[in-house]
Amino acid sequence: METHLIQMYMRLANEFARTFDSLFHRIQSSMILKFILGLFWHLLHIAVSLVHIWSYVIQQLRCYIISSGLFAKYRNFSLSRLRYLAVIVDSQEAKHTAKIKQLLSWLSAIGVKHVALYDAEGVLKKSIDFGQTRLRDRSAGTCLDGDVNCVTSLCNYEEMSIELLSFTDGKEGIAKAASFLCSDYLKNDSDDCGRTETLFTEANMTKALKAVGYYGPEPDLLLVYGPARCHLGFPPWRLRYTEIMHMGPLKSMKYSAIVKALYDFSKKYQNYGS
Amino acid sequence: MRLGLERGQGLQRQQLSHAMQSLPPLPGPANGTLVVSPSRRPQQQQNLLFPCYPGAASRVRSSKRLHVGGNNNNSNSLHNGLPELTASPCVAYRTSRLVSADAAAGSGSGSASGELQEKRVGSAEAAALLLPDGLSPEALPRHVAVIMDGNARWARARGLPVSAGHEAGYRSLKQMVKLSRRWGIRVLTVFAFSSENWLRPKAEVDFLMMLFEGVLRENIGDFLREGIRICVIGDSSKLPNSLQKLAREVEEATRNNSQLDLIVAVSYSGRRDIVRACQRIADKVKNKLVDPEDITELLFAQELETNCTTDYPYPDLLIRTSGELRLSNFLLWQSAYTELFFTRTQWPDFGEIDYLEALCSFQNRERRFGQRDV
Numbered sequence: 001m002e003t004h005l006i007q008m009y010m011r012l013a014n015e016f017a018r019t020f021d022s023l024f025h026r027i028q029s030s031m032i033l034k035f036i037l038g039l040f041w042h043l044l045h046i047a048v049s050l051v052h053i054w055s056y057v058i059q060q061l062r063c064y065i066i067s068s069g070l071f072a073k074y075r076n077f078s079l080s081r082l083r084y085l086a087v088i089v090d091s092q093e094a095k096h097t098a099k100i101k102q103l104l105s106w107l108s109a110i111g112v113k114h115v116a117l118y119d120a121e122g123v124l125k126k127s128i129d130f131g132q133t134r135l136r137d138r139s140a141g142t143c144l145d146g147d148v149n150c151v152t153s154l155c156n157y158e159e160m161s162i163e164l165l166s167f168t169d170g171k172e173g174i175a176k177a178a179s180f181l182c183s184d185y186l187k188n189d190s191d192d193c194g195r196t197e198t199l200f201t202e203a204n205m206t207k208a209l210k211a212v213g214y215y216g217p218e219p220d221l222l223l224v225y226g227p228a229r230c231h232l233g234f235p236p237w238r239l240r241y242t243e244i245m246h247m248g249p250l251k252s253m254k255y256s257a258i259v260k261a262l263y264d265f266s267k268k269y270q271n272y273g274s
Numbered sequence: 275m276r277l278g279l280e281r282g283q284g285l286q287r288q289q290l291s292h293a294m295q296s297l298p299p300l301p302g303p304a305n306g307t308l309v310v311s312p313s314r315r316p317q318q319q320q321n322l323l324f325p326c327y328p329g330a331a332s333r334v335r336s337s338k339r340l341h342v343g344g345n346n347n348n349s350n351s352l353h354n355g356l357p358e359l360t361a362s363p364c365v366a367y368r369t370s371r372l373v374s375a376d377a378a379a380g381s382g383s384g385s386a387s388g389e390l391q392e393k394r395v396g397s398a399e400a401a402a403l404l405l406p407d408g409l410s411p412e413a414l415p416r417h418v419a420v421i422m423d424g425n426a427r428w429a430r431a432r433g434l435p436v437s438a439g440h441e442a443g444y445r446s447l448k449q450m451v452k453l454s455r456r457w458g459i460r461v462l463t464v465f466a467f468s469s470e471n472w473l474r475p476k477a478e479v480d481f482l483m484m485l486f487e488g489v490l491r492e493n494i495g496d497f498l499r500e501g502i503r504i505c506v507i508g509d510s511s512k513l514p515n516s517l518q519k520l521a522r523e524v525e526e527a528t529r530n531n532s533q534l535d536l537i538v539a540v541s542y543s544g545r546r547d548i549v550r551a552c553q554r555i556a557d558k559v560k561n562k563l564v565d566p567e568d569i570t571e572l573l574f575a576q577e578l579e580t581n582c583t584t585d586y587p588y589p590d591l592l593i594r595t596s597g598e599l600r601l602s603n604f605l606l607w608q609s610a611y612t613e614l615f616f617t618r619t620q621w622p623d624f625g626e627i628d629y630l631e632a633l634c635s636f637q638n639r640e641r642r643f644g645q646r647d648v
Contacts, residue, residue, distance in 0.1 A: 170610070171571040171574070171575075171607065171610070172571055174548060174571075174574065174607075175569050175570055175571045175573075175574050176569075177552075178551075178552045178555055178556075178569050178574060179566045179567065179569040180566075181552060181556065182552075182555060182556045182559045182566040182569065183566040185556050185559070185560070186559055186560065186566065199553065200549050200552050200553045200556065201549065202545050202546065202549055204549070205545070205548065205549050205552060227639065228613060228639045229613055229614045229615070229639065230609075230610070230611050230612060230613060230614065231609065231610065231614075232610065232611065233610040233611070234610075236544070236548070236606035236607045236609075236610070237545065237548065237606070239601055239606050240544070240545060240601070240602075240603045240606065241600055241602065241603070242600055242601070243599050243600050244599050244600060244601070244614060245599060246614070270600075272470055272602075274470060274471070274473035274474055
């Protein structure tokens with residue numbers, strides 16, 4: 001009887017030991033697994049951080065090299081294709097006129113001749129003072145397409161002509177041109193009864209924009225300074241084939257980024273859809 | 275890596291799941307956003323850095339396994355509803371909510387046929403269930419516009435005829451429509467053919483016209499089934515008569531659909547859109563409905579061709595493929611506050627990963643619509 005009991009106890013003890021053993025092994029293996037997984041995750045974390053740090057260092061190095069003019073290609077590229085440059089600035093950042101003037105100085109140093117400065121709320125028109133301002137009559141309409149001198153509000157700054165634009169020069173300008181076209185259409189219709197229906201063309205709209213003083217040349221390149229990559233209501237009639245490059249916030253603008261943008265533009269090929 | 279998810283190891287699976295949830299997220303521009311290379315081929319998708327936990331795909335598989343043994347139709351439809359997961363393991367979907375939604379629907383309705391969510395997506399909440407991790411349904415763009423550029427270059431790079439590039443582009447478009455429908459994008463505008471494209475070789479233009487006709491005929495059933503409303507904008511007078519007639523028929527047949535508005539711009543020019551709006555206003559002026567002095571920007575906007583979709587006529591996000599950085603006469607008026615996303619990927623290669631990257635980029639931008647922060 002006692003032997004039987006002892007054997008039973010021993011069997012129970014073995015069972016307990018086996019259960020605890022397998023449980024211990026399971027816990028141990030899950031802990032090992034957790035450790036391995038955590039280690040793998042942190043290694044991945046470190047690898048991604050290193051990649052980000054490396055790309056940041058490369059970017060800073062590239063900015064320095066471009067700014068210092070070490071690369072000949074960034075010193076001697078042609079600006080012949082850049083007849084008109086437009087710059088969009090976020091209206092909140094447009095109040096920093098010192099930054100705007102620094103940007104214009106850089107553009108002038110690179111060799112840009114004609115610049116359109118745009119901000120949606122018209123802050124630039126109110127706050128920036130270029131000293132010598134040359135204004136044209138808004139009703140002047142006898143100029144060729146693409147002619148910079150067709151611009152109605154021009155300033156001179158560091159051997160560049162600067163055009164200041166805001167939201168009212170965009171969609172509102174087109175609405176006024178439409179009003180002009182419709183008034184003209186009504187007048188001609190009443191003079192010539194029974195005339196067949198007039199179909200407006202793009203040329204009609206261009207002439208109307210010139211007549212109401214909201215015409216300007218199409219920029220070849222548009223640099224967008226701001227948090228969002230939008231053109232913020234830049235005159236839509238002038239944006240047909242414009243290259244748009246987002247440069248980031250104005251407060252972190254860099255000379256090297258402008259040089260690179262202009263260089264990249266000089267290498268662009270456009271087939272205009274054909 | 276094998277994580278030991280064989281049947282019968284429920285304890286290990288739960289512990290693993292708990293371990294996964296306690297791990298920190300990867301660094302990057304924002305949690306859950308993709309870190310991708312500028313240009314990509316389909317075979318390079320496996321080299322992407324993951325935005326999600328490495329075991330997310332196995333979590334999906336485990337949740338699918340949990341569902342095995344339930345209603346056969348539901349499990350099959352779950353599998354059918356998530357075909358891309360096994361193909362692209364770097365994207366994790368919110369499967370837990372999918373499972374619960376499926377279980378709730380399965381218990382209520384008995385047998386469900388067809389794809390899991392496609393028939394049931396009739397509300398924003400249901401569409402959000404299919405969103406990948408990292409995208410919040412509230413911040414998704416409602417109207418996405420796409421300039422589908424790069425078909426010819428894609429074909430030339432492979433030594434194929436240009437027509438092969440356009441056909442591959444059509445497959446990309448089909449996938450994008452499917453993804454937009456699944457993720458709850460309300461309007462999708464695609465730039466299929468511009469007014470300047472008429473200058474291309476006649477053979478290519480004729481092929482494209484035939485392709486458009488074939489696409490409309492082939493997919494009319496899908497449009498009706500998926501609730502997709504078609505609207506064709508552009509100068510239709512230059513299109514072949516058969517295509518004009520078919521486009522009108524498809525528009526009429528899908529007029530009452532409301533899940534997704536697909537606007538196809540064929541022979542479209544942004545400037546011409548503005549001029550046509552001006553013409554319509556002139557007709558109203560002639561009929562004494564409007565005075566010339568009352569023409570405002572708002573009145574003008576109502577006459578644009580994109581107003582065929584009444585809810586969201588202006589795109590929130592515009593995607594252009596193949597590395598070009600311009601609008602090319604597309605939606606000039608409508609894109610004033612549109613987030614512009616340019617990618618170097620050619621259009622035939624533009625897939626789910628690229629679309630997610632564009633949507634994540636949209637969600638991460640600070641857009642003020644011209645107003646100041648209060």
